[in-house]
Amino acid sequence: MAINYTEDIQIEKSKTSKIANVDFNNLAFGRVFSDHMLVCDFKNGEWQNPSIVPYQPVTLEPSAKIFHYGQSIFEGMKAYKDSDNNVFLFRPVDNFNRLNISAKRLAMPELPEACFMNGLKELIKLEKDWIPTSEGSSLYIRPFMFATGQGFHASPANAYKFIIACAPSGSYFSGKVKVLIEEKYSRSANGGVGFAKAGGNYAGQFYPTQLANNRGYQQVIWTDDNTHEYIEEAGAMNIFVRINDTLLTVPTSDRILDGITRKSILTIAEAEGIDVEVRKIKVAELIEASENGSLKELFGAGTAAVVSPISGFGFKGKDYELPELENTYGALLKKRITDIQTNKSDDPYGWRVKVC
Numbered sequence: 001m002a003i004n005y006t007e008d009i010q011i012e013k014s015k016t017s018k019i020a021n022v023d024f025n026n027l028a029f030g031r032v033f034s035d036h037m038l039v040c041d042f043k044n045g046e047w048q049n050p051s052i053v054p055y056q057p058v059t060l061e062p063s064a065k066i067f068h069y070g071q072s073i074f075e076g077m078k079a080y081k082d083s084d085n086n087v088f089l090f091r092p093v094d095n096f097n098r099l100n101i102s103a104k105r106l107a108m109p110e111l112p113e114a115c116f117m118n119g120l121k122e123l124i125k126l127e128k129d130w131i132p133t134s135e136g137s138s139l140y141i142r143p144f145m146f147a148t149g150q151g152f153h154a155s156p157a158n159a160y161k162f163i164i165a166c167a168p169s170g171s172y173f174s175g176k177v178k179v180l181i182e183e184k185y186s187r188s189a190n191g192g193v194g195f196a197k198a199g200g201n202y203a204g205q206f207y208p209t210q211l212a213n214n215r216g217y218q219q220v221i222w223t224d225d226n227t228h229e230y231i232e233e234a235g236a237m238n239i240f241v242r243i244n245d246t247l248l249t250v251p252t253s254d255r256i257l258d259g260i261t262r263k264s265i266l267t268i269a270e271a272e273g274i275d276v277e278v279r280k281i282k283v284a285e286l287i288e289a290s291e292n293g294s295l296k297e298l299f300g301a302g303t304a305a306v307v308s309p310i311s312g313f314g315f316k317g318k319d320y321e322l323p324e325l326e327n328t329y330g331a332l333l334k335k336r337i338t339d340i341q342t343n344k345s346d347d348p349y350g351w352r353v354k355v356c
């Protein structure tokens, strides 16, 4: 039978719902999971039809290659509900495309678009009640793929599993974030996998981040692996800098993840008439701008927080403070994006996708 992914997706509903046990007014990020998940297996050289099943453990052989060779990639996106209970996704095809960019780099099979998009929409329709409605909250969606095929031989697996799981999440406020500009460790390298959303990229970030935490910094600003002279990303977020009234970010490359929030910010900032520059940024330029008072804002950009303001940074044993501004670019851009996401404003770019 041909696999076309457009037939009705088989749904096995959970017998009981966990939803009554969830305190929707006190949601942490990614700690409670909704009742169902989408599952799709790759075997015999092709993706099978996806199905929706109760959220449950995955059983794997100890020889599954995910455990040995780390073929594991993921995406992060959100579903939003407006005041009339309409449900929306934000630029979901971009997440789908990026998943396949990651898959290709990790020698994993690319997923058909219909499998991802139809599966996602069916799952979100079913989990509609799990989408929180209070200001800033949303249903965080985690699509991910990993190697289930077996063998200790160091080669790509012949079987994979794709899953989409969901976690209702409250507004993501990390407080004042102080960051350390990294001079020794690297998140990614030329020719490496930095542009892919690969689990291993995160594993490699944890230890340097712990060292920074021990020194009183919440996050690391990654610099280029070759010279450590140029800033690249803020933790697992893209980085933005405001010098005087110009908003700067660095170009994407094979070391830097092509963030959907980053490119949305660039589009909106230009529409707002903000002077935008995409170019390399030296650590020395940041320090000079901090010392002469032209450094106004520094923030990370990513799906979870949209914009995460940075209050100061450390470099070579010295700390630099950012000024406390009102009416920041960061706050304005965050509002513009979340207004589009939650259907509070027009969407001139066609980014919002109505699910139900």
Ligand SMILES: *Cc1c(COP(=O)(O)O)cnc(C)c1O
Binding pocket: 076, 197, 233, 235, 236, 237, 238, 257, 258, 259, 260, 261, 262, 301, 302, 303, 304
């Ligand atoms: C996911 C991610 C981002 C942000 O991407 P968004 O699409 O905006 O969520 C930035 N940097 C890294 C390293 C990431 O993994």
